[in-house]
Amino acid sequence: MMIHMNCRGYAVAQFMQPEPAKYAHAPNLEAKTFMQPEQPYYAHHPGRFLLIKDEESGYIFSAPYEPTREVPEKFVFASGKHDMNWTVEHQDLRIEMTLTLPKDHAAELWKIKVINTGNRKRKISLYPYFSVGYMSWMNQSGEYVENLGAIVCSSVTPYQKVHEYPAIKQLKDKTYLLAEKRPEAWEVSQEAFEGEGGIMRPSMLELETLACGDARYEMPAAVMQYRIQPEAGEEQEYRFVFGPAKDEAEIADIRERYFGYDGEKETPRAADVDPASYAIYSEYGFDAAARDYAAYVAEGRGSLTIQTPDKQLDNFVNHWLPRQVYYHGVTNRLSTDPQTRNYLQDHMGMSYIDPSYTRQAFLTALSQQRPDGSMPDGIVLYEGAELKYINQVPHTDHCVWLPVCLITYLDETNDYGILDEQVQYAGGDKVGSVFEHIDLAVKWLIGDRDERGLNYINQGDWCDPMNMVGHKGRGVSGWLTIATAYSCQVWADICERSGHAAEAAGYRQQADNINEAVNTHLWDGDWYARGITDDGVPFGISADEEGRIFINPQGWSLLSGAANDDQKERLIRAVAEQLESPYGVEKLAPSYTAMREDVGRVTQKHPGSAENGAVYNHAAAFYIYALYAVGEKENAYRLLRKMLPGTSEEDIVQRGQLPVFIPNYYRGAYRQIPRTAGRSSQLFNTGTVPWVYRCLIDGLFGVQGTPDGLRVAPQLPNDWNEVSVVRAFRGAEYQISITREAGVSDTEVYVQGERVADGVIRGVQNGETCIVEVKIPAITAV
Numbered sequence: 001m002m003i004h005m006n007c008r009g010y011a012v013a014q015f016m017q018p019e020p021a022k023y024a025h026a027p028n029l030e031a032k033t034f035m036q037p038e039q040p041y042y043a044h045h046p047g048r049f050l051l052i053k054d055e056e057s058g059y060i061f062s063a064p065y066e067p068t069r070e071v072p073e074k075f076v077f078a079s080g081k082h083d084m085n086w087t088v089e090h091q092d093l094r095i096e097m098t099l100t101l102p103k104d105h106a107a108e109l110w111k112i113k114v115i116n117t118g119n120r121k122r123k124i125s126l127y128p129y130f131s132v133g134y135m136s137w138m139n140q141s142g143e144y145v146e147n148l149g150a151i152v153c154s155s156v157t158p159y160q161k162v163h164e165y166p167a168i169k170q171l172k173d174k175t176y177l178l179a180e181k182r183p184e185a186w187e188v189s190q191e192a193f194e195g196e197g198g199i200m201r202p203s204m205l206e207l208e209t210l211a212c213g214d215a216r217y218e219m220p221a222a223v224m225q226y227r228i229q230p231e232a233g234e235e236q237e238y239r240f241v242f243g244p245a246k247d248e249a250e251i252a253d254i255r256e257r258y259f260g261y262d263g264e265k266e267t268p269r270a271a272d273v274d275p276a277s278y279a280i281y282s283e284y285g286f287d288a289a290a291r292d293y294a295a296y297v298a299e300g301r302g303s304l305t306i307q308t309p310d311k312q313l314d315n316f317v318n319h320w321l322p323r324q325v326y327y328h329g330v331t332n333r334l335s336t337d338p339q340t341r342n343y344l345q346d347h348m349g350m351s352y353i354d355p356s357y358t359r360q361a362f363l364t365a366l367s368q369q370r371p372d373g374s375m376p377d378g379i380v381l382y383e384g385a386e387l388k389y390i391n392q393v394p395h396t397d398h399c400v401w402l403p404v405c406l407i408t409y410l411d412e413t414n415d416y417g418i419l420d421e422q423v424q425y426a427g428g429d430k431v432g433s434v435f436e437h438i439d440l441a442v443k444w445l446i447g448d449r450d451e452r453g454l455n456y457i458n459q460g461d462w463c464d465p466m467n468m469v470g471h472k473g474r475g476v477s478g479w480l481t482i483a484t485a486y487s488c489q490v491w492a493d494i495c496e497r498s499g500h501a502a503e504a505a506g507y508r509q510q511a512d513n514i515n516e517a518v519n520t521h522l523w524d525g526d527w528y529a530r531g532i533t534d535d536g537v538p539f540g541i542s543a544d545e546e547g548r549i550f551i552n553p554q555g556w557s558l559l560s561g562a563a564n565d566d567q568k569e570r571l572i573r574a575v576a577e578q579l580e581s582p583y584g585v586e587k588l589a590p591s592y593t594a595m596r597e598d599v600g601r602v603t604q605k606h607p608g609s610a611e612n613g614a615v616y617n618h619a620a621a622f623y624i625y626a627l628y629a630v631g632e633k634e635n636a637y638r639l640l641r642k643m644l645p646g647t648s649e650e651d652i653v654q655r656g657q658l659p660v661f662i663p664n665y666y667r668g669a670y671r672q673i674p675r676t677a678g679r680s681s682q683l684f685n686t687g688t689v690p691w692v693y694r695c696l697i698d699g700l701f702g703v704q705g706t707p708d709g710l711r712v713a714p715q716l717p718n719d720w721n722e723v724s725v726v727r728a729f730r731g732a733e734y735q736i737s738i739t740r741e742a743g744v745s746d747t748e749v750y751v752q753g754e755r756v757a758d759g760v761i762r763g764v765q766n767g768e769t770c771i772v773e774v775k776i777p778a779i780t781a782v
Contacts, residue, residue, distance in 0.1 A: 300326025628699025
């Protein structure tokens with residue numbers, strides 16, 4: 001499962017059973033989508049709230065902030081490494097709310113502490129209010145179940161076909177709010193609770209106690225009431241579990257797990273237990289879950305720890321970036337059929353965290369490769385899953401990612417033995433080694449080109465909504481052609497290292513031929529075109545009023561070697577002048593403002609959003625990686641740093657996001673619509689993060705694996721004089737200090753005082769620690 005909370009108390013949560021499902025719904029029928037870009041929040045958006053009423057004055061406020069929107073005297077929202085925390089101080093009360101997740105089942109664990117910070121006794125009511133929403137048009141209801149100490153809301157997932165019933169009856173169609181302490185009262189009908197006052201001031205709060213009502217084919221809510229009279233300085237703590245369940249027996253098991261006798265069985269009914277004794281049992285269950293979850297998050301620690309002059313970058317790289325990489329690798333974006341390109345790139349990132357995931361992902365993906373070498377649009381992860389949505393639209397880029405992602409795994413592990421693994425092709429009639437599979441995939445790419453030597457695009461390449469460039473069968477992708485050349489070069493390197501020298505030479509010649517075709521048909525004078533339509537019209541060129549320049553062909557031309565020195569200088573200048581913004585490098589510019597029917601639905605997206613000219617961080621990461629590949633370290637770091645919000649208060653407010661993940665995009669069209677530029681999409685599913693990690697390893701800190709050992713070749717920005725890096729690599733730990741020194745003309749690498757001539761540190765064994773000193777040239781001010 002996952003939950004995405006905002007500081008105001010709104011939440012988007014989803015779990016797998018095995019397809020995506022929700023247990024807290026919008027107040028109307030909604031699609032089973034994951035998250036929308038720039039998620040629109042509204043008063044009745046699903047949330048987790050605590051309403052507080054002063055019973056003497058009648059004053060009402062809420063924590064974290066919604067739904068009453070009474071501005072507190074103090075407000076803190078903190079995203080912890082394995083929990084989320086809010087502190088709200090208002091009216092001589094301090095409310096502390098903490099959310100964590102268990103490791104092994106879908107649930108939210110909430111701790112709420114209320115402290116009387118004043119100098120007198122108070123009379124207050126507390127109302128935990130957890131949205132349930134519109135569960136089902138077939139059947140929905142809710143009630144308080146006494147022996148569980150829980151509000152249980154029930155529904156039936158709508159269906160109409162007989163053959164759907166066996167799957168439907170296994171679903172977790174109940175939503176529960178389980179409380180450690182029995183509430184004094186409750187309400188389960190959202191309409192009855194809110195009445196004429198609405199969600200900002202529910203009418204039922206005017207009563208002394210809630211009505212203990214239920215919901216019968218009415219939209220349910222989970223609302224409880226606790227009436228307390230804390231003395232000055234007194235604090236009281238409450239614990240709740242919120243989540244989905246199949247039946248009441250499962251809820252009873254969850255109650256025993258978190259509110260039982262130190263894990264012993266025979267938990268008594270909630271109504272029969274002295275409330276004062278609950279804290280002992282629930283503290284055990286909650287603390288154990290928190291420890292387990294913290295350990296789970298720690299499993300995702302990366303292979304790089306840094307200390308630089310940029311402390312915000314240090315915090316992000318040391319903690320948040322590997323966690324985001326880990327999330328993608330272990331959850332597969334909460335999808336049962338991830339797009340092939342996403343699946344391979346996400347697991348490329350796992351090479352830096354747990355390479356066993358990467359190895360298995362390659363074997364899984366290749367088992368679904370067609371006998372002709374082409375790859376499917378999605379990878380099916382369990383029996384019975386089907387390719388859905390975008391995976392039913394034919395794209396032509398998926399084979400590119402096999403060698404491009406595999407090289408990272410090989411750099412980290414030196415596991416060239418994977419190439420000999422035998423894997424069936426789709427259909428089961430043919431078996432081949434991993435080497436043969438990928439070799440066939442690269443050959444498929446080379447063969448899927450027109451008479452000019454340019455790759456067909458069909459209904460999309462990496463850019464999904466570029467769906468009308470080649471739907472007639474003639475349109476070509478400039479980016480994919482360049483990427484095919486790069487893929488050939490990478491595969492040639494792998495061939496050479498694995499004893500296939502003749503094949504390596506052949507693929508390098510193919511790359512040269514493709515690059516020649518690229519320069520003949522796609523170079524526009526200052527940058528490369530994005531493609532050529534079915535009707536033979538180039539686009540992404542200087543003659544276009546909109547969509548004149550796209551980022552992907554420029555960056556990948558640096559990787560493939562298509563761009564010579566003059567072209568490199570020209571295209572880098574064009575990117576800086578036309579695509580760079582304060583929030584990063586945009587995917588294209590100017591953004592399209594009207595449909596272009598020979599390009600496709602990308603042109604129908606709002607200018608500056610998503611693929612239509614946003615700072616699309618995945619594409620930006622490609623470009624940054626390419627800049628490091630050609631030694632453009634100042635340009636690379638400047639753009640890399642723009643991916644993180646928080647360089648100033650103004651910047652973080654404009655983006656609207658804490659620097660704890662890299663989003664799918666920041667709003668672009670900076671030169672067209674500057675008012676909205678920079679806004680975060682808030683989408684943390686993105687192929688950006690494995691490439692950012694690769695930028696750090698291969699580029700910025702230059703601690704990349706080779707078959708022989710660890711190559712150290714940092715590319716620090718000029719204003720950094722000293723950094724330290726701890727690199728975990730093949731079971732060893734490298735403690736690396738990098739300093740600028742006068743008199744040094746080139747990078748010098750020393751191990752135990754001995755200079756390593758080629759910068760590749762060899763012979764360090766599993767479990768050993770290697771102390772490395774690196775000297776780089778000092779920068780002379782001009």
